[in-house]
Amino acid sequence: MSDVVIVGGGPAGMMAGLLFARAGVAVTVLEKHADFFRDFRGDTVHPSTMEILDQLGLLRRFLGRPHDKLDTARIRVAGAEYTIGDLSHLKTPAPFIAMMPQWDFLDFLRDEAASFPGFHLTMGAPVEAFIEEGGRITGVRLTDDRELRAGKLVIAADGRSSLVRRLGLLDVETLGAPMDVFWFRLPKAHNRGDVLRASVQTGRMVILIDRQTYWQAGFLIAKGTGEIVRARGVEWIRDEVRKAFSDISFPSDSLTKIEDLHLLEVTLDRLIRWHRPGLLAIGDAAHAMSPIGGVGINLAIQDAVAAANILAAPLARGEGVDALLGKVQQRRLFPTRIIQAGQRAAQNAIIGRILGGAPITRAAWPVRMLDRFPLMRRIPGRLIGLGVRRERVRSPLAETQSLDRSSPLPD
Numbered sequence: 103m104s105d106v107v108i109v110g111g112g113p114a115g116m117m118a119g120l121l122f123a124r125a126g127v128a129v130t131v132l133e134k135h136a137d138f139f140r141d142f143r144g145d146t147v148h149p150s151t152m153e154i155l156d157q158l159g160l161l162r163r164f165l166g167r168p169h170d171k172l173d174t175a176r177i178r179v180a181g182a183e184y185t186i187g188d189l190s191h192l193k194t195p196a197p198f199i200a201m202m203p204q205w206d207f208l209d210f211l212r213d214e215a216a217s218f219p220g221f222h223l224t225m226g227a228p229v230e231a232f233i234e235e236g237g238r239i240t241g242v243r244l245t246d247d248r249e250l251r252a253g254k255l256v257i258a259a260d261g262r263s264s265l266v267r268r269l270g271l272l273d274v275e276t277l278g279a280p281m282d283v284f285w286f287r288l289p290k291a292h293n294r295g296d297v298l299r300a301s302v303q304t305g306r307m308v309i310l311i312d313r314q315t316y317w318q319a320g321f322l323i324a325k326g327t328g329e330i331v332r333a334r335g336v337e338w339i340r341d342e343v344r345k346a347f348s349d350i351s352f353p354s355d356s357l358t359k360i361e362d363l364h365l366l367e368v369t370l371d372r373l374i375r376w377h378r379p380g381l382l383a384i385g386d387a388a389h390a391m392s393p394i395g396g397v398g399i400n401l402a403i404q405d406a407v408a409a410a411n412i413l414a415a416p417l418a419r420g421e422g423v424d425a426l427l428g429k430v431q432q433r434r435l436f437p438t439r440i441i442q443a444g445q446r447a448a449q450n451a452i453i454g455r456i457l458g459g460a461p462i463t464r465a466a467w468p469v470r471m472l473d474r475f476p477l478m479r480r481i482p483g484r485l486i487g488l489g490v491r492r493e494r495v496r497s498p499l500a501e502t503q504s505l506d507r508s509s510p511l512p513d
C-alpha cells in the first residue's frame with residue numbers, strides 16, 4: 103500500500119509525487135488520461151519553477167530538453183508594439199520563461215521521478231470517488247471499481263474540476279472571470295517568430311504561442327458567449343486572427359473546421375478549506391487560476407514543494423500528518439490570494455473592458471510607461487517570473503536515494 107495516493111498527474115501532482123518519493127515515501131499518482139499529450143495546457147515554466155529544479159539538481163537536464171526562452175513580455179495594442187516586462191535581470195539560475203509544451207514538462211518530471219523506487223504512476227486511471235472510513239479519507243475508488251488505499255494521505259491534484267469540488271467534500275469560494283478562451287492550432291508558414299505574442303484591439307484579444315511547428319492560438323471571448331461566437335463560423339475567427347497579426351502570413355488551410363475550436367471555460371476561485379482528515383487539495387484543485395500572467399503551473403508547483411516541505415519528513419518516519427495539513431494551506435494561501443487578486447484586477451480593468459467593446463485607440467498609460475522606461479519593466483518581470491513567497495526545497499532526500507543527480511549534461 104502507498105503512504106500517499108495522488109489524484110491527478112498535472113504539474114502539482116507530478117511534482118508532489120517526485121518530492122515525496124525522493125524523501126523515501128511510497129507514493130502512487132493516478133492520472134485519468136493515457137498520456138500527457140493534451141493541447142489544453144499552458145506552456146510556461148517560470149524562473150521560480152526552474153529554481154526548484156536547480157535545488158533538486160535537475161535544471162541542466164530540464165534545459166537539455168527542447169524549449170524556447172522568453173525574457174521580455176511584449177504586447178500589441180491597437181497596432182503598436184509595447185514592451186511591458188523584463189525578466190533578464192532576475193538574480194536566479196534561469197532568468198527567463200522556458201516555453202515548453204506542458205506534456206514535455208510532465209514527461210520530464212515522470213522520467214526523473216521514476217528513478218526513485220517509491221514512485222508509482224498509473225496512467226489511464228480515472229478516480230471517481232474517495233473512500234471515507236471513520237470520518238477520514240482513506241483511499242480512492244476508480245471508475246472500474248478498483249479501490250486503492252492510502253496509508254497516510256490522499257492528495258487531490260486533479261485540477262479545477264476536482265472531485266473534491268464535484269462531490270462537495272470541500273467548499274469553493276468563486277471569484278469570477280469575465281472571459282472564456284477558444285484554444286486552437288494554426289499552421290505556420292515560416293518557422294521562427296516571437297515565441298509568445300499578444301494582440302489587443304477593440305472587442306478582441308488574441309495570443310499566439312510558437313510551438314515550433316505550429317501556432318497555438320488563444321482567442322478570448324466574453325464569458326458564456328462561446329455558442330454565439332461559434333455560430334459566426336471559423337472563417338470569422340480566422341479573419342479576426344489575421345487582422346490581429348497582419349504581419350504574420352497564415353497558410354490558406356488555417357482553421358477550416360468548427361471542431362478545431364476548443365472552448366476553455368476560465369474560472370477563478372479557491373477552496374475555503376483545502377483539507378479534511380486524510381485529504382489535502384493542491385494546485386488548481388485548491389485554487390483555479392485564470393490564464394492571466396501564465397502563472398498557474400508555477401503556483402501548482404510551489405504548492406507541491408510546500409506540501410512536501412511540511413509533510414514529507416513525518417511521512418518518511420511513518421507518522422500521521424492530519425494535524426499538519428492546515429499548515430500547507432496557511433503557507434500557500436497568502437501567495438494564492440495576492441496572485442488571484444492581481445488576476446481579478448486585470449480581468450476587470452482590462453480584459454472585461456476590451457471584450458465588452460470599449461474602444462481601444464491606444465495602450466493604457468501603465469503600458470505606455472512600462473514601454474518607455476526599461477527599468478520599470480523589471481517590476482512585472484519579477485512578479486511574473488518569481489511570484490510571491492517562493493518556496494525552497496526543504497523536504498529530505500532519502501539516504502538510499504542520493505544518486506548524483508547534479509551531473510552535467512554531456513556536451
Ligand SMILES: Cc1cc2nc3c(=O)[nH]c(=O)nc-3n(C[C@H](O)[C@H](O)[C@H](O)COP(=O)(O)OP(=O)(O)OC[C@H]3O[C@@H](n4cnc5c(N)ncnc54)[C@H](O)[C@@H]3O)c2cc1C
Pocket residue numbers: 109110111112113114115132133134135143144145146227228229230259260261262264265283285320366367368369384385386387390391392393395396397398399400402
Ligand atoms: C486557457 C488557459 C491557458 C493557461 N495558460 C497557462 C500558462 O501559459 N501558464 C501557466 O502557468 N498556467 C496557465 N494556465 C493555468 C494552468 O493550466 C493551471 O493553473 C495548471 O495547469 C494547474 O496545474 P494542476 O496540476 O493543479 O492541475 P491540472 O494541470 O489541471 O492537472 C490536473 C490533472 O488531473 C487529472 N485528473 C483530473 N481529474 C482526474 C480524476 N478524476 N482522476 C485522475 N486524474 C484526474 C487531469 O487529467 C490532469 O492531468 C492556463 C489556464 C487556462 C484555462
